[in-house]
Amino acid sequence: MSTAPHVPPGSQVNYLNATYGIKSWLLTTDHKRIALLYLGSITLMFFVGGAAAVLMRLHLIEPQGALVQPETYNKLFSIHGIVMVFFFLVPSIPATLGNFLVPMMIGARDLAFPRINLLSWYIYITGALLVLYAIITGGVDTGWTFYTPYSSTYAHTHVIAAAVGIFITGFSSILTGLNFIVTIHKMRAPGMTWFRMPLFLWAMYATSVIFILGTPVIAITLFLLGLERIFHVGIFDPAIGGDPLLFQHLFWFYSHPAVYIMILPGMGVISELVTCFSRKRIFGYSFIAFSSMAIAVLSFLVWGHHMFVTGQSIYAGLIFSVLSFLVAIPSAVKVFNWTATLYKGSISYAAPMLYALGFIGLFTMGGLTGLFLASLATDVHLNGTYFIVAHFHYIMVGGAVMAYLGGIHFWWPKITGRLYPDLWARIAAVIIFFGFNLTFFPQFMLGYLGMPRRYAVYPAEFQVLNVMSSAGASILGIGYLIPLIYLIWSMRYGPIAGPNPWGAKGLEWETPSPPPTENFEEIPVVTEEPYNYPGTEVPVRG
Amino acid sequence: MAAHSRLNDSHAAEVAHQFEDPEQQREADSLGMWTFLVTEIMFFGALFAAYVIYRSLHPAAFEAGSHLLEVKFGATNTAVLIGSSLTMVLAIYAAQTGKSKSTIITFLVLTMLLGAAFIGIKLHFEWFHDYAEGLVPGLNFDLAKYGSGVELFMVFYFFMTGLHALHMVIGLGILTVLVVMTARGRFSPRYYAPLDISGLYWHFVDIIWIFLFPLLYLIGGRYTHGGR
Amino acid sequence: MSEHVVPIKTYLAVFVALILLTALTTGVAYIDLGPFNTVAALAIAVTKMLLVVLFFMHVKYSSGVTKIVIVAGIFWLAILITLTMADEMTRNWTPDPRPWSSPSLLLPFVSKFL
Numbered sequence: 001m002s003t004a005p006h007v008p009p010g011s012q013v014n015y016l017n018a019t020y021g022i023k024s025w026l027l028t029t030d031h032k033r034i035a036l037l038y039l040g041s042i043t044l045m046f047f048v049g050g051a052a053a054v055l056m057r058l059h060l061i062e063p064q065g066a067l068v069q070p071e072t073y074n075k076l077f078s079i080h081g082i083v084m085v086f087f088f089l090v091p092s093i094p095a096t097l098g099n100f101l102v103p104m105m106i107g108a109r110d111l112a113f114p115r116i117n118l119l120s121w122y123i124y125i126t127g128a129l130l131v132l133y134a135i136i137t138g139g140v141d142t143g144w145t146f147y148t149p150y151s152s153t154y155a156h157t158h159v160i161a162a163a164v165g166i167f168i169t170g171f172s173s174i175l176t177g178l179n180f181i182v183t184i185h186k187m188r189a190p191g192m193t194w195f196r197m198p199l200f201l202w203a204m205y206a207t208s209v210i211f212i213l214g215t216p217v218i219a220i221t222l223f224l225l226g227l228e229r230i231f232h233v234g235i236f237d238p239a240i241g242g243d244p245l246l247f248q249h250l251f252w253f254y255s256h257p258a259v260y261i262m263i264l265p266g267m268g269v270i271s272e273l274v275t276c277f278s279r280k281r282i283f284g285y286s287f288i289a290f291s292s293m294a295i296a297v298l299s300f301l302v303w304g305h306h307m308f309v310t311g312q313s314i315y316a317g318l319i320f321s322v323l324s325f326l327v328a329i330p331s332a333v334k335v336f337n338w339t340a341t342l343y344k345g346s347i348s349y350a351a352p353m354l355y356a357l358g359f360i361g362l363f364t365m366g367g368l369t370g371l372f373l374a375s376l377a378t379d380v381h382l383n384g385t386y387f388i389v390a391h392f393h394y395i396m397v398g399g400a401v402m403a404y405l406g407g408i409h410f411w412w413p414k415i416t417g418r419l420y421p422d423l424w425a426r427i428a429a430v431i432i433f434f435g436f437n438l439t440f441f442p443q444f445m446l447g448y449l450g451m452p453r454r455y456a457v458y459p460a461e462f463q464v465l466n467v468m469s470s471a472g473a474s475i476l477g478i479g480y481l482i483p484l485i486y487l488i489w490s491m492r493y494g495p496i497a498g499p500n501p502w503g504a505k506g507l508e509w510e511t512p513s514p515p516p517t518e519n520f521e522e523i524p525v526v527t528e529e530p531y532n533y534p535g536t537e538v539p540v541r542g
Numbered sequence: 543m544a545a546h547s548r549l550n551d552s553h554a555a556e557v558a559h560q561f562e563d564p565e566q567q568r569e570a571d572s573l574g575m576w577t578f579l580v581t582e583i584m585f586f587g588a589l590f591a592a593y594v595i596y597r598s599l600h601p602a603a604f605e606a607g608s609h610l611l612e613v614k615f616g617a618t619n620t621a622v623l624i625g626s627s628l629t630m631v632l633a634i635y636a637a638q639t640g641k642s643k644s645t646i647i648t649f650l651v652l653t654m655l656l657g658a659a660f661i662g663i664k665l666h667f668e669w670f671h672d673y674a675e676g677l678v679p680g681l682n683f684d685l686a687k688y689g690s691g692v693e694l695f696m697v698f699y700f701f702m703t704g705l706h707a708l709h710m711v712i713g714l715g716i717l718t719v720l721v722v723m724t725a726r727g728r729f730s731p732r733y734y735a736p737l738d739i740s741g742l743y744w745h746f747v748d749i750i751w752i753f754l755f756p757l758l759y760l761i762g763g764r765y766t767h768g769g770r
Numbered sequence: 771m772s773e774h775v776v777p778i779k780t781y782l783a784v785f786v787a788l789i790l791l792t793a794l795t796t797g798v799a800y801i802d803l804g805p806f807n808t809v810a811a812l813a814i815a816v817t818k819m820l821l822v823v824l825f826f827m828h829v830k831y832s833s834g835v836t837k838i839v840i841v842a843g844i845f846w847l848a849i850l851i852t853l854t855m856a857d858e859m860t861r862n863w864t865p866d867p868r869p870w871s872s873p874s875l876l877l878p879f880v881s882k883f884l
Contacts, residue, residue, distance in 0.1 A: 103560075110560035112570045178577045185835060186570045187560070212577055213846045216585035224592075227701065231680025235592055235697055240690040241600050249854045250588055300849055304857065314864050316857035523562070569833075576836055580843035587847035594851055595858050617796045621789055628785040631776075631826050638775050745826045752818045755792075756811035760799040763807040 014417065014514040029114035030517055032415070035100035037121050042088050042096065043484075045128060048135070049083035050477065052076045057439075057473040063460045073456035074141035075157065081144025083135075086166050087128050089400055090258060093265030094176055094211075095124070097407045098204050100415060102180055104508035104515065105198050107189025107524045112182040113175075120175040127169030134161035143454060145255070148236040148247040152228040160229055163222040170215045173261075177211025180204050189507070191526035195289070198506055198530050199282065202289040203268025206296035210257045210264070213300065218254035221247065245311050252303035260299040263363075263395055264292060266403030267334055270356050273406050274338045276504040277353035278345025281529075281536040284337035291330035298327040305374055309383045317376055324374035331367050335360060350502070351425035355406030358433045362398025366391055369444065384454075387447025390440045398436055405432070405483065412487065413497035417514040420490040424482060432479035438472025505531050556733060568735055575739040579746050586705070586750055593698050593757065603691020605762040607699070610677065610692070615667050616759040619660050620751060626656035627748045630741045637724075637734035646724045646737075653744065654717045657710050664707060669700075699758055706754060709747045716740050774831040784825045791818050 015032045025033055056076045059067035068076065099117065103110050111117050134140055140162040142151040151159050184205050188197070225247070228234025236247045275282040282288065304312055304320030312320075338360055347353070369391040372378045382388060413419055442465040447453075451462045458466065500509040507524055508515075561567040597604045633649035636642075669678075676684035679697045688696075720740055723729065729737060795814040803810060824830040829837060 108560060112560065113574060114558075114560060174578075174581050178574055178581075181577050182570050182574045185573055186566060212581050213584055213843070216581045217588045217850065220585050220588040224701070227680075233679045233683070233693065233697060235596070235694065240694045240697075241596065241603065242694060243596075243599075243858065245857070246592060246595065246854070249857065250592070253588075253850055253854075300846065301853065304853065307857075311861075312857045313860040315860040316853070319853070319856055518559075572832070573835060573839070576839045580839055580846075583843040583847055584850075587850065591847070591851045591854060595855060598855070599858065613796060613799070617792060620792045624785065624788045624792065627788075627822060627826050628781060631781050632778070635775065635778060635781070742827055745822050749819050749822055752822070753815050756795055756799075756815050760795065760811050761808055763802060764799040765802045 013516060014512065015517045016417070016514050018517045027118070029110070029118055031099050031103050031111050031114060031117055032515065032517075034114075034117050034121055035096050035098075036415070038091060038095040038099060038124070041121070041125060041128065042092055045083055045087040046480075048132070049080050049088055050480065052080035052083065054473065054477060056080065057470040059456070060458070060466045061463075061470050063458050063463050063466075065456050068456070070456035071141065072139075074143075074454070075139035077454055078140050078143050079135050082131060082140070082162060082166065084396075085144055085255075085258070085262075086169055087124075087131065089262040089396060090173060091124060091169075091176070092262075092400070092404050093269060093407060094180070094204060094207055094261075095120075095172075097200075097269065097404075097411060098176070098180065098207075098265065101200065101411065101508055102183055102204055103187075104511065104519055105201055105506060106183065106187060107192055107507050107520065107526065108183065108187040109518050109520065109523075111179045112187060113179050116175050117179055120172040120179075123175070124169050124172035127165045127167070127172065130165030130168065131162055134158040134165060137161075145251060146222070146225060146247075147251075148225065148228070148244045149238070152225055152234060152236055152247075153232075160226050163226050167219050167222045167226075170219045173211045173215050177208035177215075180208040181212065184208075189524050189526055195286065196526055196528075196530055199271035199285065199288050199292075200265075200268040202292045203264050203271070206292040207261050207264045207268075209293075209296045210261050210299060214254040214257040214261075217250055218258075221250040221254070224250075245307065248307050248310060249303070252306045253300070256303040256306065257296075257299040259392070259395070260295055262400050264295060266359065266363075266400040266407075267292070267331075269403045269407035269410070270338060270359050271334075272504075272506070273352050273356035273410055274341050274360075275531045275533075276410070276502055277348050277350060277356065278342050279348075279533050279536075280341055280345040281531040281533055282337065283340035283343075284333075285530070287333050288337050291333045294330040295327065298323070298330065302327050302374075305379070308376055308379045314376075321374055321376050325371065328367060328371060328374070331363075335364055335367075349426070350409075351422060351429050352406045352410035352502075354426055354429040354433075355402045355409065358429065359399055359402045359406065362394050362402065362433075362436070366394030366396075366399055369394065382447055384452055385447035386443040386451050386453055389453050390443035390447060393440045393443070398440070402432070402436075405429075408487070409483075410502065411508075412490070413501045414508060414511075414513050414515070416491055416494075417497050417512075418490045418494035419497045419501060420486050420494055424486045428479055428482035428486075431482065432476060435472050435475030435477075435479045439469050439476050440472070442466070442468045442472075505533060564732070571735045571739055572742075575742045579742060582709075582746060582750075586702075589698070589702050589705070590753070590757070593702070596694060596698070597757075597761065600691050600694065601762065603689065604695045605766075606689075607692040607695025608759060608762060609764070609766075610672075610675075610688075611699070611759050612668070613759050613764060615663055616755045619663055620755045622656050622660045622663070623748045623751050626653045626660070627745050629653040629656065630744050634734065634737050634741050637729045637737050638731055640731045643724050643727065646729065647721055650717055650721050650724065654714055654721075657714050657717070661707055661710055664703065668703075672696075672700075702754060702758065706747065706750050709750070713740075713744050713747055716743065774828065776825065776828065776831070780825060784821050788818055788821055791821075 015030055025037065028034060028037075055067060056073065059065050059073060059076070065073065099111070138158055140155070140157045140159055142155050142157070142159060146159070146163065184197070184201060188194075224235060228236055233240065234242065236242045236244050238244065271282055271288055302320055302324045304316050305324045308317050308321075369387070373382055373388060373391060409420070409425055446462055446465045446469075449462065451458050497513045499512050501513075502509075507526070510524070511519060557564050557567055561570065629649045629652040633646050633653065636645045636649060672678060673682065676682050676687065677696055678700065679693050683693050683696065685693060717740070720737060723736060791814050795811055798810050798814075799807060801807075823840065829840065
C-alpha cells in the first residue's frame, strides 16, 4: 500500500466545491478542473463533427444524393474530418483523462506547468472558435487533408480560417505534450520508477513525444498553405518549380503520427481497464510499455503510405510499404498481451469492460485491414475507396472512441464522485457496438467493390450497402446520446461513489472521490509494482 | 509540504506549489524549455527540409537567387547575433555571481540592442533594398527579369528570414520582461531561472541564423560571380 | 541549465571562436572547392552550433536527459529530410513501362492450368 492517509468519509471539500464562481473555473490552474473544461469543449465539438456525419449518411441513402448539393457534400466531409480529427480525437483522451489522471497516477499535486495547462485550453478554444466561424460562414471543401493545388489556388471556401484555426489549436497539443513529458520525467513520486508507472502513463508519454515532434510540422505546412493562398505564390506552386507533393509529405509527416496520437492514449486506457476487470496483473508490462514507445518512433517512418497513388516515386513507396508493415507489430504485441491478461482472469462485465472488449476486437480488425493498404499492389485498388474509410473508422471509432468512452466510464466516479446507472451504461455500450459495426462493416464491402470515397453520388448497385451503413449510423448516434443523458443525470442524482468503486489498483484510487484540490495530503511513497491484484502479486524488484 | 518562499528573505528561491523543492523546479523548467526548443527545431526544420529538397532539384536557380543577396550584411548580422548571445550569457553570469541589478540589466539591454540592430540591418539594408529591386514574391517580383526559379528561392528567403525575425521580435519582448523583473529585484544567485531559460530561447534563435546564413547566402559558393 | 558557473574566459573564448568561424565560412565561400563548398559551409555551421549548444546553452554541464532530447530533435528532422528526399530524388528513376503486348499463342492453353 502507499502511505496516503485514510480520509474520513463524508469529507466534503474537493476540487469541485473548493471554490465557486465562473472565475474560479475560467482562471483555474487545477489540472482536474482544466480536464473538465476540455471535457465540455470536446464533447461539443464531437457533436458538431457528428452532425456533419449524420447529414452525410442521410444524404447517401440515395445514389443521386438525398439531401444536399455536391458542393455542400464536399464541405460536410471536410468539416467532419477537420472537427473530428483536430478538435475531438487528438485532444480527447490526453486533454481530459490525461490532464486529470497524469498527476494523480504519478503521485504529484499538479502537472509541471499548471498555468501553461490553462493556456493550452484557451488556445484550443480560440482555434475551435475560428473553425466554427469558418463552418458557419460557409465551410471549407478541401477535405481535412487540404491537398494543393486545390486548397492553395482553386478553392473558394474558407480555407484560411480553417487552416489558421487548426494552426492555433496545434499549439494547444504542443503545450499539453510538453507538460506531460516534463511531469513524467521530473515529478514521479518517491519509489515510482519508470517501470512502476501505470501503463496509461507510458501511453501518455509516447503520445506526448509525437505531439512534440509532429505538430510543429503541420503548423508550418498550414502556414505555408495560407501564405500561398494569400500571396498567390508559394513553395507548392508548380509554376515556379514547386511540388504539390511536397505539401503531402509535410502534411502527412504529422498526420500519420497524428493517428497514433489518437490511438495510443486509447491503448493506455485499455491496459488499465483490462487489468482491473480481469482482476489480474497485466501480462507483459514491459512489452506493452516498450511497444508504446516503438509505436511513437515507428509512426514517423511510414507517412508515405498515404501517397502511394498520388505520384510518389515507386522506390519511396517500397520503403514506406515495408516500414508500414513494421509499425503493425507493436500494436499486435499489445493485443496479444491484453488477450493474455484476460486468459484465466476473473472477468466482470461492467460498462468500461464492455468498451474494452469491443476495442480489442474492433481495433484488431481495423489494424489488420491497414495491412491491405500498406501493401502497394492492393492499395492501388483500395485507395480512395470506402475501404479506407472503414479501415480508419474501425480504429478511430471502434478503437479510440470506445476506449475514450470506456475510460470516461471507468474514471467517472473518481472525477465526479458519483456512480452512473450501470444497466444503461451497458445497454449504451452494446448499442454503440452494434450500431458501429452496422455503419462501417458494409463500407469495407463498398470499398472493395469500388465505391470511391468523398463522392456525393454513387452507382445504384451500391445502394443497399449504403442504406445499411446509414441505418447503422442512426443507431450509433442514439448510442452516443444515451451516455450523454445518464452521465449528466448522475452528476446530480447518481449515488455517491467511494474512493475505489471498482477495487482497482493505482494511486488515483487511493484518494477520495472527487479528489481534493491538492490530490494528496502527503506525496505518497510507492513500494509495490503496478497492478498487484491479490493472487497475482509480483515481488518488489530492487 | 511544498516549500514556501520565505517572505523575510527576498533572495529565497520561489518554489511553485506543485514542486517539492527548488531543484525539481529548476530541472522541470529546463526540460520544459528544451522540449519547447525541440518543437522549434521541427518548426523551422520543416522549412529547412523543403529548402534542401528544392535546392537539390533546382541548383542553378537557387544559386542565382542566392547571389542576389549581399554577403556583407549576412555576415555582419551573424556577428551581431553571436555578440548578442555573448551578452546574454554574461547577463546570466552576472545573476549567478550576485552582481548588481544594473549589471544584469546592462547586459540584457545590450542583448536587446544587438537584436534590434540585427532587425534594423535586415529591414533597411536587405528587405527594403530587395523590394526596390523587385524581388519580393507576392508583392512586386519581377518575373521577367529574374525567372521563376529565383522567385521560388525568394519565397524561401523571405519566409525563413521573416519567421526568424519574428522569433527575434518575440525574444525582444521576453528580454523586456526580464529587464523589468530584474529591476524589481526578482533575481539572485539562488533564483535566476527565467533568465536561464530565456537565454536558451535566445541562443536557439541565434543557432537558426547560424544555419540560415550559409544556406541562404553561401551555398554553392560565391566564387563564380565574385559575389556582392 | 545547471548551477555550474561557467567562467567568463570560457565565454569569451567561445565568442572569439564563433566570430572566427563566421569569417572562415564567409571566406571559404569565395574559394572554388566544387561540391566541398557545401560540405565546408555545413561543417562550420554545425561546429558553431555545437559551441553555442555546449557552452552558451550549458549542455556540456547538463544531464543526460537534455542531451537525449536535443539529439532526438535533430534525428527527427533528419528523418523528415531523408525520407522526403527518398521520394523527391527518385521520381525519375522509374523507366518508362514497356507497352502491353498481346499474349502468346500458348498462354490461353497454359492459363487453364493456372
